[in-house]
Amino acid sequence: MPLSTQPPASSEPYALVACLDNARHLSSLLRAVHFQDHATCFAMANGLRVTVEDAKCIQANAFIQAEIFQEFAVQEESVTFRINLSVLLDCLTIFGTSSLPGTSTALRMCYRGYGYPLMLFLEEGGVVTVCKINTQEPDELLDFDFCSTKVVNKIILQSEGLREAFAELDMTSEVLQITMSPDKPYFRLSTFGNAGSAHLDYPRDSDLMEAFHCNQTQTNRYKISLLKPSTKALALSCKVSIRTDAQGFLSLQYMIRNKDGQICFVEYYCCPDEDISEAEL
């Protein structure tokens, strides 16, 4: 049920207005990219994108299409601001994180424009909370320049097969090594920890494999600490697409279906680890 709020004091329209019947559709997605305190929000005509970066090596994006919202209006071509993601999540989940059946938090998000705070109106069970979160100058973001023409290897897996693997990754290993090949082992995740090495092999004919397009054998290493947060996105998703380009940049795209059956996407981009040492197979 849309909130009826007071109209803005000035006659100027808000740069961004977005309404959601169930704030959880937004908060769960944002949690999947919440590995840093700050995020950059982009609002465009087709939806909202929230980007988090770390170490100039990894970037995560959460996309929520305009269709997901009950109301979504962006006045300018795009609206951009930097915001404290931890605070935003705390506000979105102010009524608690446990989901009781039949109850949901309704959200109305308003942003006047540059220099103004982001206003959140949250309502559940007749109780209304108003939050004002300060916004900041948006940061310069990395551009991984990852387009489909540059993709060397691509596979699409059902998330179910990877979830446990990522949750149990040997964190004593500094790197996660990903091997993609048209020949055996096809798709291999490797760690090199204190106990020894561990390899997880997915054959190309596995039931989990939805698509397998590997043209070249590639082995790349990525800092495991950077990729570990993607486990959250994996947990929410039903499918994941794993792509690498010629330089070894990694793209992980997670397809997330929310309770209403709507589809959203979360992406992780990661640079390969600079210190390459001999791979232990």
Next chain:
Amino acid sequence: LSRTGDELYLEPTENGLSLRAVNSSRSAFASFLFAPLFFQLYEPGGRQPDGELSRCKVLMKSFLGVFRSLPSLEKTVWKCLVLLRPRASRLVVQLHCKYGVTKTHNLAFQECERLQAIFDTQHYASSLCAPARVLAEAVVHFPPTLAEVTLGAGPGGKISLRNYVEDEAEPSKTMVTELWLAEAEFQTVAVAPGSRITFCLKEFRVSPCPGPPCPWVTPWPPCQPPLCPQGLLTFAEASNLPLTIHYDVPGRPVVFTLDDTVLEVHLVLATLSDPESSLQPPTTNGVSHLPAPSDDFGDDLGSYMIAMETSAYEEGSGVPPSPTFPLRTPRPAEIDPEEEEDDEEGAVPGTPPHKKVWHGHRHACGQRDGHSPPPDPHFSPQFRSLFFGSVLTPGGPGPAPTQEVLAEDSDGEY
């Protein structure tokens, strides 16, 4: 096994694969012997040049890391392959899972001597056999923090369990729990009247949890990820096997056994010895303690023993009198520092142990390489240790030799 020791010894034998662990103070030893029939395929492999089958030890943590989540393992893994590759110095554990997924773990291992606690239950005076449930229910009454418990044979064939109270404890501040089990609760009772032993409950309660799920257990006891210590009792209960307890005089280790067609489990715990036959430790305040023998696992070792001595008993016990157990009045035992030092430094090779029964204490390790671990005055355990032999000749635990010597030296007679 993870609760007993930090290292897992994998030893293939002709009779099956033995997984063993020992605790750092050498007062607890556990072994699980899986018969070849337990496996789909069991190949102990070729013999090494010395005629021995390859064996190794791995860090318990590393090995358990492979089997992190038992409930999901059950659902997703259909086959597990364990392969020892000595030339690559790797123990390979490969899990074949649903959807064709293969998880391969290459664990680093260390070469090791054979780990074997010497015990011979056939010569033990007493034995009890009961469904694990009986003992599990009994043990539940004792507080989880309780360290030691005394098991005794009382009048009328009753078996008692009582928490062990240190003699130095204040009578007004100690809580004594005593529990009696009727003979009828046991399947077999063959105990020496009036016998009793005291052992550490912790290892008994929270003891081995083997890796792969056992085929006869349905359902497997629930395990909280990542590692949940399952007591030997819980394992026994779940596997529906009766637990047999063999014990002898105080000081001799107590042996808990579970037997099945494809599995043999032993948990050997040191017991508290009677003060009458104890030795006073060297004049330092506490106890001499030899460090964990990881240094002692040398290639050229014969038998090695690690011993711990009890701390000196204080005057007066003040323990509330028990209807079953006579008040123990410790008297200062004779100090025989000469003997102690000899034993510690192993200066006199092949010295026969002290004439009083003290577990055939000899420090053969010292005599080999002159390595003499210094006494640790801060360690004050209550238990004598078990004795381990590096048995270079194949074969299981041999019959206990004489009263004085519990473990054989590979050097032979002395």
